Amino acid sequence: MSPSKREREAARRRYERYQQHLVANKARRIQRRKTSGAVLAVLVIVLAISLTAAIANRGTPDVAGSTPSPSAKYTLPPPSAAQARTWTGTITMNVGKIGIELNGAKAPQAVASFVSLAGKGFFDGTKCHRLVTSGIKVLQCGDPTGTGSGGPGYTFGPVENAPKDGVYPAGTIAMARTSDNGSSMGSQFFLVYEDSTIPADTAGGYTVFGRMTSGLDVVTAVADAGVKGGKTDGPPATDVTIQGVETQ
Template structure:
């Protein structure tokens, strides 16, 4: 990253951080509400179907009229999830991934993670993540979801910390999903709505222990990066458990992304 880009990144990061701090109290209140929603979701569709459900804030067609996620166990004909991305003109150009490996650091309030991103295997996901990171989008956001049974992930990237937020657009299709549905420890992948391969936005999940995550009607989940160091930070968060005392909920202590630097 050039000095000019670094200065611009720091300026944007500081502005974003200040805005996020001002909204912190509101996010915490929303987080409590989100925990209740997660609990209800688990009762309806189970942890395997629910764990990697993510949404853009502009994809209402994938939700029932009351705002609750559609039941993933219902027949496909009853679900009618949105098949097309929303606000496609706002989605970063996949060419920005440059078809190369990117390296960087994702800093949580609990510690730093070294990461690599595969711009060749998942160009749209990497272009999206790099663009959001350089704009400070993730700074000050809360990792809102932790699962500790059957599937072992920490989910982040929602500016509202509700599991319903996003960057104002969605995109697809799915890229670089594992053929055997196995996501090794350290995998970084995109969250999305069940059965909707065009519903990715900004939410992503970090796999801290190798997990088998079954594909649904849309396929698997876009793998775009790896944690190369600091996975023990995420494992420690998982070891502390959830605020609800369940195997699927918000981390017991706030997990905040302080910044993401990519080069």
């Protein structure tokens, strides 16, 4: 083979190798794009699921607010479960006992829910997470998370048995809810330790479902100790934990 032919043959082989190199590189790029696309698709799906879950669980706690924390253990009983009667019971706290009377005739849905949750031990070990000492005088309890945004996994409404004049006498037991939604009641409730006026909003006030028959002094003592950090609205300076709730 003449030198010119050998050179041409060598050049051809170099060209073929170069083309093979280009084809291989192109195949690798395509594979990388496919892999990146698959990873991106998975990330998008995960992000969408996370965002959906976050939206489903979000809530806006109010001055007497409540939002649900999903739980398969608790379901909302019908109002008929309160049997349109008066219930009595005791809320046992680490700071003392509170005697209660629940009005199943005037607030059947709220009473049915409270009695059902109490019977299942829902309130056991939960903290009273909020004390308000200015404007309104209430101790708020019933949130299993202790943050003001927890609940039994369901909400209900509308508001039952709200006072027309907006006055909640000392000893009142009422349901917490968000400020603009009368169907946002769950497990949170508040104990009024001094007469308080809470003007009705678009949702129509707050459901009064019972009263304290004893132990008002227990709540008053907690209020006298004040709010942590010297504030007028926040966690009580005295840690208050519900040890159990009995109703009959």
